[in-house]
Amino acid sequence: MNRSNLEIKSKTLRSLYCQMLRIRLVEERIAELYPEQEMRCPVHLSIGQEAPAVGVCAALSQKDKVLSGHRSHAHYLAKGGDLKRMLAEIYGKSTGCSGGKGGSMHLTDLNAGFIGATPIVGSTIPIAVGVALAARMRGQDGIVAVFFGDGATETGVFHESLNFAVLKRLPVLFVCENNLYSVYSPMKVRQPACRTIGQLAAAHGLRTERGDGNDVETVWRCACDAVAQIRSGMGPVLLEFLTYRWREHCGPNFDNDIGYRTVEEYETWRQRDPIVICGKRLVDEGVVSKEDMRKEEERIHLEIDDAVAFAKSSAFPASENCMTQVYA
Ligand SMILES: Cc1ncc(C[n+]2csc(CCOP(=O)(O)OP(=O)(O)O)c2C)c(N)n1
Ligand SMILES: [Mg+2]
Structure with a gap:
């Protein structure tokens, strides 16, 4: 790699690291504040699986669009969604991105190209195609x-969405974050072991790729290739990234004590922290020092303090507006 390519790579990797760290610290703060019971909506945290969000969104441009589902904080932030408006939404405040009526699972920021998220599993896939x-x-x-x-x-x-997207050669990037579980059910009780999600998608005629979802550089490279192919008019691509959620399916706690997954499995993935992996690479390659990282963390904490104060001090939606912005 020549010097300028190396500089671009280092700069990108540093930015990916900072974005993952920011998402992690935001969600850790949500988890810390959740017991105060001022956030009255369920929260599905992405702690441990920040890399697919950050690596994919880094391959997109500002005018590209993103949709997500119930576990959407990381996607919203990685696409450039406004942090203050996200936290205000989770606190149910009128300054929130959905006017305080949607909560954690209805994030949107059209200025950032984050079209939206909904809790009905699978429901935003056809919307993205549309x-x-x-x-x-x-x-x-x-x-x-x-x-x-x-x-x-x-x-x-x-x-249906994959079929239609291939038929019309639509410019859609399908990104599956395979964290091995649907709530408490592991893949082995839900899907046959003889084929992968990628093979399912390939049967519809998509190009597919499977990658390490805890290595942000791998995610970013896969996403850049896929985005280039889609932009060249070759039709949709599906990327599957293997990753792992650290906390309970829904809520701020850890639930390794209830027995649906083993502590050994959890610990194996915990050792593969995407932020530690990326940070170590940056330090080893001399791109940043531990001191730079500490300063970055401090800066992010201040930004989060500010956003939490904004959310907490904002007003609840006025009662006369309870029927606006809702579909009934
Ligand atoms: C149509 C529908 N069925 C069931 C649910 C309940 N539900 C919410 S999240 C979830 C698990 C989804 O698993 P996955 O798609 O792997 O996402 P993850 O939570 O692992 O990120 C289920 C079954 C739902 N919200 N919508
Ligand atoms: Mg899952």
Whole structure:
């Protein structure tokens, strides 16, 4: 690699590290504050699985669009969604990105190209395909990326969406974050071991790739390749990233004591912390020092303090507005 390519790589890796760290610290703060019971919505944390969000969004441009599902904080932030408005939404405040009526699972920031997220598993996959079709019909370029879990690949709309996207060669990047579980059910009780999610997608005619979802550099490289192919008009791609959620399915706690997964499995993945892996690479390559990292962490904590203060001090939606912004 020549010197300028090396500099670009180092700069990118540093940025990926900082973004993952920011997402981790935001979610750790949410977990810390959750017991105060001022956040009245469920929260699905991405702690441990920050790399797919950050690596994929780094391969997209500002005008590309992103959708997600119930576990969407990381995707919203990685696409550039406003932190203050996200926290205000989780606190149910009128300054939140959905006016305080949606909570953690209804994040949106159109300025950042984050179209939205919904809690119905699989439901944003066809919406992403529709967004791509609408853009084409309007003569707009740009691609649409949709994040979903392994559980979402068991829905009917997943298959209908893939079929239609291939048929119309739509510019959609399907991103499956395979964290091995759908709530408490491991993959082995839900899908046959004789084929992968990638093979399911390949049967619909998509190009697919499977990668290490805890190595942000791998994710970013896979995503850059996929995005380049999609932009060249070759149609949709599905990327599957293997990763692991550290905390309970829904909520701020750890639940390794309830027995649906082993402590050994958890510890193996815990050793593969995407932030530690990336940080070590940066230090080993002399891109940043431990002191730089400490300063970055301090800066992020101040930003989060500010956003939490904004959310807590904002007003609740006015009662006369309870029927606005809702679909009934
Ligand atoms: C259609 C539908 N069925 C069931 C649920 C309940 N539910 C919420 S999250 C979830 C698990 C989804 O697993 P996965 O897609 O792998 O995402 P993960 O939580 O692992 O990130 C389920 C079954 C739901 N929200 N929507
Ligand atoms: Mg899952």
